[in-house]
Amino acid sequence: MVMTILVTPKTLANHTIRDFRMLIGGQWLNGNAAPIERIAPSHGTVVSRFASGTRANAEAAIRAARKAFDTGPWPTMTAAERSNVLLKAADLIAARTDELAFLDAIEAGKPISQVRGEIAGAVDIWRYAAALARDLHGESYNTLGDGTLGVVLREAVGVVSIITPWNFPFLIVSQKLPFALAAGCTTVVKPSELTSGSTVLLGEILLEAGLPAGALNIVTGTGPEVGAVMTSHPEVDMVSFTGSTGVGRLTMSNAAQTLKKVSLELGGKNPQIVFPDADLDAFIDAAVFGAYFNAGECCNAGSRLILHKSIADDVVARVAELAKKVKVGDPLDPETQVGAIITPQHLDKIASYVSGARAGGAEIAHGGDALDLGMGQFMAPTILSGVRPDMAVAREEVFGPVLSVLTFETVAEAIEIANSIDYGLSAGVWSRDFDTCLTIGRKVRAGTVWMNTFMDGASELPFGGYKQSGLGRELGRHAVEDYTETKTLNMHIGNRTNWWMPR
Numbered sequence: 001m002v003m004t005i006l007v008t009p010k011t012l013a014n015h016t017i018r019d020f021r022m023l024i025g026g027q028w029l030n031g032n033a034a035p036i037e038r039i040a041p042s043h044g045t046v047v048s049r050f051a052s053g054t055r056a057n058a059e060a061a062i063r064a065a066r067k068a069f070d071t072g073p074w075p076t077m078t079a080a081e082r083s084n085v086l087l088k089a090a091d092l093i094a095a096r097t098d099e100l101a102f103l104d105a106i107e108a109g110k111p112i113s114q115v116r117g118e119i120a121g122a123v124d125i126w127r128y129a130a131a132l133a134r135d136l137h138g139e140s141y142n143t144l145g146d147g148t149l150g151v152v153l154r155e156a157v158g159v160v161s162i163i164t165p166w167n168f169p170f171l172i173v174s175q176k177l178p179f180a181l182a183a184g185c186t187t188v189v190k191p192s193e194l195t196s197g198s199t200v201l202l203g204e205i206l207l208e209a210g211l212p213a214g215a216l217n218i219v220t221g222t223g224p225e226v227g228a229v230m231t232s233h234p235e236v237d238m239v240s241f242t243g244s245t246g247v248g249r250l251t252m253s254n255a256a257q258t259l260k261k262v263s264l265e266l267g268g269k270n271p272q273i274v275f276p277d278a279d280l281d282a283f284i285d286a287a288v289f290g291a292y293f294n295a296g297e298c299c300n301a302g303s304r305l306i307l308h309k310s311i312a313d314d315v316v317a318r319v320a321e322l323a324k325k326v327k328v329g330d331p332l333d334p335e336t337q338v339g340a341i342i343t344p345q346h347l348d349k350i351a352s353y354v355s356g357a358r359a360g361g362a363e364i365a366h367g368g369d370a371l372d373l374g375m376g377q378f379m380a381p382t383i384l385s386g387v388r389p390d391m392a393v394a395r396e397e398v399f400g401p402v403l404s405v406l407t408f409e410t411v412a413e414a415i416e417i418a419n420s421i422d423y424g425l426s427a428g429v430w431s432r433d434f435d436t437c438l439t440i441g442r443k444v445r446a447g448t449v450w451m452n453t454f455m456d457g458a459s460e461l462p463f464g465g466y467k468q469s470g471l472g473r474e475l476g477r478h479a480v481e482d483y484t485e486t487k488t489l490n491m492h493i494g495n496r497t498n499w500w501m502p503r
Helices: 055-071 079-095 097-108 112-133 169-174 177-183 197-209 223-232 245-256 280-296 309-323 344-359 411-419 434-443
Strands: 005-007 018-020 022-024 027-029 036-039 046-050 139-141 148-156 159-163 186-190 216-218 238-242 261-265 271-274 304-308 327-329 363-366 382-385 402-408 426-430 448-451 484-492
Touching: 018 197, 022 055, 022 197, 046 097, 046 197, 055 159, 055 186, 055 216, 055 223, 079 097, 079 112, 079 177, 079 197, 097 112, 097 169, 097 197, 112 169, 112 177, 159 177, 159 223, 169 177, 169 197, 177 186, 186 223, 197 216, 223 238, 223 245, 238 245, 245 261, 271 280, 271 411, 280 309, 280 402, 280 426, 304 309, 304 411, 309 363, 309 382, 309 402, 344 363, 344 382, 344 402, 402 411, 411 434, 426 434, 434 448
Parallel strands: 005 327, 018 046, 159 186, 159 238, 186 216, 238 261, 271 304, 271 426, 304 402, 382 402, 426 448
Antiparallel strands: 022 027, 022 216, 036 046, 139 148, 148 484, 363 382
C-alpha cells in the first residue's frame, strides 16, 4: 500500500504568465510562429510562453555568434576582463535566485527547495569558471635545440552550440556556458522547449553583466526545428549536448557532417553496490535520496540497488519504510521532496516499465502507481524487488522514481552486474572495508564512483561517463580547456640551411 505523504498542489491562478523572447545578436526577438505554451506538470495550467524558434532563427543566431567570434570583442578581451564579467554574472544570478528557482519549479515540476540549492550550486560553478578563465595557459619548450623555440597556445574553439535538457534547466546550462565563455568562445544556446524560462532569464543577466552582443544567443524551440541546425551548421565549431542517449547519437551524426568537436553527457543506469559490512543507516537514506531525487528524472539517479543476498530482504524493507515518508506533491511547497513528472507521456512511459517488470516476475515492494492529486501528474516512489539483470527495467533508463533491486553473492558477480549494461555514468559502493571499496571503484566502468556516499559533487570534480553515457567531461580544472584548440608555434632562430643545397 502506498503511504507516501502527499502535498496537494495549490492553485497558480494569481501567476502572471510571462512571454519569453529569443536573444539573437544582442536583440530580443519574437518568433514568427505561434508561441510554445508550457503547462505546469504539477498544476495543469499554462505558466510560460516561449518564442517558437525556426530554422531561420537558428541560422541568424549562428551568424551572430560567428560575427562576434571573428570580429570580437569577446575573444580578444583579456582573461581578467572575461573573468570579471562571469563574476558579475554569478552575483546577479545569486541576487535573482528566487525568480530563477520559481521558473524551474513551475516549468519542470521540481521542488522549490531543491531548485534553490541547484541555483546556489550554479553560482559556485560560474565563480569557478571565472577563476579558470585567468588560469588558461599554454606551454613553451626551449629544449629543442639552439635554433628552435616551441610554444603551444590554447585558443578558443570558436562558435559553440549548447543544447540542454528539461530536468535541470539552469544547473546544466551552468555546467557548460560559463566555461565556453571563459575560453573566449561565442555561443548559441537552445534550452528544452519545456523549460526555457530560466535560460532566457540568464540571457538578461549576462547582458547586464557586460557580455558583448552576439557572445550569447538563445533560440527557444524544438529539436527538429532548431537543434538540428545547431548541430549540423558548418559555421558551428563545437556542440555540447546533454540529453538522452538516443538524441545524443543523432547529435553526433549531425556533427560528423563537418567533423565538429562534440561533448555529450547522456544517460545512466547507475548502481549502488552494498556489502553486509556497510553502514546501513547511512545507506538507506542515500538509497532513497539517490532513487527519488528530482523524481528520478536524473541521469545520475541511483536506480539500481545491487545488494548482497544476505542483507537484501532487510534492506528492501527498510528502504520501503523510509520511502513511505517521502513528501510528494506541490513543487512550490518548501516541504515537498518529490515533485511532478515532466509530461503525461513520460508518466505513461514510467508506468509501462513498472508494469513490464511486474509481468516479468518482479515484485512491487512499495509504490508502483501514479498518484491522483487533483491536478498535474505524479508518480509514487516505487521499489521493484526480485529484478533480474536481463529485465528492461534493470538495463534501460526509466528516468522516473523507480528503484530496481538486484542481488549478488561475490564481489566478481557484483562487478559483472554493474558493468553488464550500455551505460557507465556513475556508481556507488558501500562497505567499511577500504579494499572492497577500492576494488569496486577500479573495476566498475563509470565516470564517477562514490564510496559510502551518493550523488555528492563539486565544481572541481569532473563529470561524465563511460560507454553510451557520453563523450568528454564537464566541470573540473580542465573544463575551460575543453572549449579550446591547441596550436603549435614552431620558431626557428638564425639561418636555416636549405635541404637541396649541395654541401
